Amino acid sequence: MRLSRYFLPVLRETPAEAQIASHRLMLRAGMLRQEAAGIYAWLPLGHRVLRKVERIVREEMDRAGAIELLMPTLQLADLWRESGRYDDYGAEMLRITDRHQRELLFGPTNEEMITEIFRAYIRSYRDLPKNLYHIQWKFRDEQRPRFGVLRGREFLMKDAYSFDLDVGQGRAAYNRMFVAYLRAFARMGLKAIPMKAESGPIGGELSHEFIVLAKTGESAVFLDRRMLDLPIPGDDLDYDGDLAGLVDAWTCHYAATDDVHDAARYERETAAEDRMSARGIEVGQTFFFGDKYSAPMKATVSGPDGVDRAVQMGSYGVGISRLVGAIIEASHDDAGIIWPEPVAPFGVEILNLRPGDAAVDAACDESYGALTAAGKEPLLDDTGERPGGKFATADLIGLPWQLIIGPRGLAEGSVELKRRATGERRSLPLDDALRAICG
RNA sequence: CGGAGUGUGGCUCAGUCUGGUAGAGCACCGCGUUCGGGACGCGGGGGUCGCAGGUUCGAAUCCUGCCACUCCGACCA
Structure with a gap:
């Protein structure tokens, strides 16, 4: 992409509304625009990151055997009356009335709807297990939205729902999602730690929050x-195998958020030198809640014995939009964002320090072509801005590499290559720089 | 939902106390000099001062009501 043709409205100054780093940087880097409290438009740069996060989550869901579908944002109130949650959910649920005075709601989650879909088609244990997921915008009318996309009212979420015949198979389904989450967050460059959690309004006894340390x-x-x-499970992981040992390894140590923290247990189970307190952002949560929805909503299947029984369910959420903010919280410095490569909006920024200079233009075009062909998604700053401004913008939007091409270096046959994460810069011939980027 | 604030050009803000016909910096447009870590000169465009009433000869400024947004707390993926 050529920056002169792109839409990247960077801000030199920090908008007054933004308090924390990720919110401030997302506004300054032209990723995001607030349209109302907790409701944002994703500008092109932000949208690219959102899509990359979404893609990683989708790939890991598919790998773990989950099946994608897409449910609507609006749901009928009657559906939620079946589970009893219509009245329980309170003011956080955005309620809407259509022209026929039908009561609708903007979905904050989809347990009821997926259960309704499941029960309409699945009758036999032979069709189990099933795990269905979608990636859709949700709305929760937070009393106090804040921190940009970390606590918006409208947010993009992946939510998966597992259906199994009995508790044992349900646990196995839970384990598959647990492991898929370890892989997905690690692929985004995050350390996400599963912690024992309250299950809140979703219900159930078995639940983990995945917390990014920041x-x-x-x-x-x-x-x-x-x-x-x-260790994070590798690509060769067999999801059809027994994952219990792997999950045990990740749950046998003490890890808890302050709301469920048990100081006495912590001290009993964890040696003093291994204790660590930190701050974290929740980016995903897994729940196993058995027949909490399937029983009242009559989602039953016939077992091998011919007897109908309510299916055992779990649900598994990942805050896709929240993750974009969480990644920035975990990876930035005073100058701007430092994108982990797998979620960077572009792979490398080429800085043309003197547009109009034939030699510089030619070197930039050559680089742009080579990097595009190599799948590195280059962003070429070919604007008329001065070099200082280009450097500042490049650090702000934080692509992993900066390839700096100007007349001074080119006269000596070299360009400059900068690694955003470390700040390391070196001068070298263009071909060597391109090779280094393509690794 | 309690408490505290803020709404003035695209952004950051001054001006409000003490009413007199709207400013600065950045950004933007034109010309020129510049050009390797956010240049400089000259010229220029852009604002019903959140909205609605009211007081007054006159309201960004005073009064009343409303709306939006932000922060602290409680709450929450």
Whole structure:
């Protein structure tokens, strides 16, 4: 992409509304525009990151055997009356009335709807297990939206729902999602630690929150620091195998958010030198809640014995839009964002320090072509802005590489290559720089 | 939902106390000089001062009501 043709409205000054780093940087980097409290338009740069996060989550869901569908944002109130949650949910649920005075709601989650879909088609244990998911915008009318996309009212969420014949198979389904989450967050460059959690309005007894450690996190967390070094399951993981051992390895150490923290247990189970307190941002949560929805909503299947029984269910959420903010909280400096490569909006920024200079233009065009062909998604700053401004913008939007091409270096046959994460810069011939980027 | 604030050009803000016909910096447009870490000169465009009433000869400024947004707390993916 050529910056001169792109839409990247960067702000030199920090908008007064933004308090925390990710919100401030998303506004300054031209990723996001607030349209109302907790409701945002995703500008092109932000949208690219959102899509990359979404893609990683989708790939890991598919790999774990989940099946994608798409449910609507609006749901009938009657559906929620079946589970009893219509009245329980309170003012956080945005209620809407259509022209026929039918009561609708903007979905804050989809347990009821997926259960309704499941029960309409699935009758036999032979059709189990099933895990259905979608990636859709949700709305929760927070009393106090804040922190930009970390706590918006409208947010993009992946939510998956598992259906199994019995508790044992339900647990196995839970384990598959648990492991898929470890992989998905790690692929985004995040350390996400599963922690024992309250299940809140979703219900159930077995639940984990996946918490990204970041200095500016919303809640205090306490954990065994040995969890930070646990290995992430590799591409060769067999989701049809028994994952219980893997899940045990990730849940046998103490890790809890402050709302469920048990100081006495913490001290009993964790050696003093392994105790670690930090701050964290929740980016996903898994629930196993059995027949909480399937029983009242009569989602039953016939078992091998011919007897109908309510299916065992779990649900598994990932805050896609929230993750974009969480990644920035975990990875930025005073100059701007530092994107992990897998979620960077573009792979490399080429800075043309002197548009109009034939040699510089030619070197930039050559680089742009080569990097595009190599799938590196280059962003070429070919604008008339002065070099200082280009450097500042490049650091702000934080692409992993900066390829700096100007007349001074080119006269000596070299360009400059900068690694955003480390700040390391070196001068080298263009071909070598391109090779280094393409790795 | 309690408490505290803020709404003035695209952004950051001054002006409000003490009423007199709207400013600065940045950004934007034109010309020129510049050009490797947010340049400079000259010229220029852009604002029903959140909205609605009211007081007054006159309201960004005073009064009343409303709306929006932000922060602290409670709450929450």
